[in-house]
Amino acid sequence: MSNRKVQEALNNFDLRLMARDRLPKWMFEFVDRGTEDEVALRNNRAAFERIKLKTQVLVDVSERKLDIELFGNKHKLPIGIAPTGPAGMLWYKGELELARAAKAAGIPFTLATGSQTSMEEVARVVGGTLWFQLYMWSDVKMSHTLVERAKNAGFEALVVTVDGPVNTNREYNTRNGYTVPFSYNRRNTAAVLARPGWFFQVLMRYWLTTGMPRRENYPTDMKERLTHVSAAERKTKNDSLSWQDLQVLREMWPGKLLVKGVLTAKDAELAIANGADGVIVSNHGGRNFDSSMAPIEALPAIVDAVGHKTTVIVDSGFRRGSDVVKALAIGAKLVMVGRTTLWGTTVGGQAGAARAIQFYKEEISRTMAYLGCNHVSELSRDCLEYVAQSHEPIAL
Helix, strand or coil: CCHHHHHHCCCHHHHHHHHHHHCCHHHHHHHHCCCCCCHHHHHHHHHHHCEEECCCCCCCCCCCECCEEECCEEECCCEEECCCCCHHHHCCCHHHHHHHHHHHHCCCEEECCCCCCCHHHHHHHCCCCEEEEEECCCCHHHHHHHHHHHHHHCCCEEEEECCCCCCCCCHHHHHCCCCCCCCCCHHHHHHHHCCHHHHHHHHHHHHHHCCCCECCCCCHHHCCECCCCCCCHHHCCCCCCCHHHHHHHHHHCCCEEEEEEECCHHHHHHHHHCCCCEEEECCHHHCCCCCCCCHHHHHHHHHHHHCCCCEEEEECCCCCHHHHHHHHHHCCCEEEECHHHHHHHHHHHHHHHHHHHHHHHHHHHHHHHHHCCCEHHHCCHHHEEEECCCCCEECC
């Protein structure tokens, strides 16, 4: 799509609809949907609607600033890019496009383990504030190899995802004919043929240059094409991990160490006790465990427990700038966004991702004006009112 088309989007929901029209059904739903009955996916959004913001009038808010300081670095906005594996399947080398948009916006970019572009290429070609997301595989030595690579490539933070001990149950993938490894069948082939723009501009570009996309951060002998049975794929889940594994990573990793997938104060405290520099409150965007609570619901207790001694970050379900403001007011230091910037990347590469980021910037600024706040640091729980489904206020 053209940059002109990107500019026609008025919010991130518009970008989602544009992405739906561009992608094969199986690819779109892989990114867009949740797991099982998608209760967690819906609740992530509904939880924001139960939090109301209190306006404050007759305050001079003409000098609003959205910059923050995190881990000693200044960032222009209180958001960062969450790890999202399929960016390279939505746009040719989409990770580079997304990283460029993040760098231009002055925010952190997190590269996922399963990305189609290697960490070395992202660091060499783009740079910026780079974080690397790590899965601890059943063969932990494979994961430790990635840690060394990320360290040598100059990544500043290691984001260890801990909320996926077993495979999730995404039944729609099977119905759509999207399996790992990927194999062509009537359903997914028809969906590809219905989206010739994506086929020629993304998949065909890979075929004509490097061949079928690979997970470029996997060890060399594990970089099978996405159409092949992957020995690495069989090793990417580990249901025997413990806090001792985090201690080992702490010894290996010289930069900031973040634990992603925390939903309780107890786990947040354990993460800090075992060497983490911060926690990311997350339920994987509602994609893993369908009975999980929404991260925005879990956030207050975690901030109360560890917010005074560590950095608390949050993700999952953030679509509007007002959502971001609610999390910052509760006490999060940064909000990570994932699907929205993927939709932007799908629609227009770097320009589309930048458009998604710009929506957050404008909406955060506008929301702060209504709250009578000139800087992110002025946001607090005094701005909030939590309304249960019975419409009876509950104190945060």
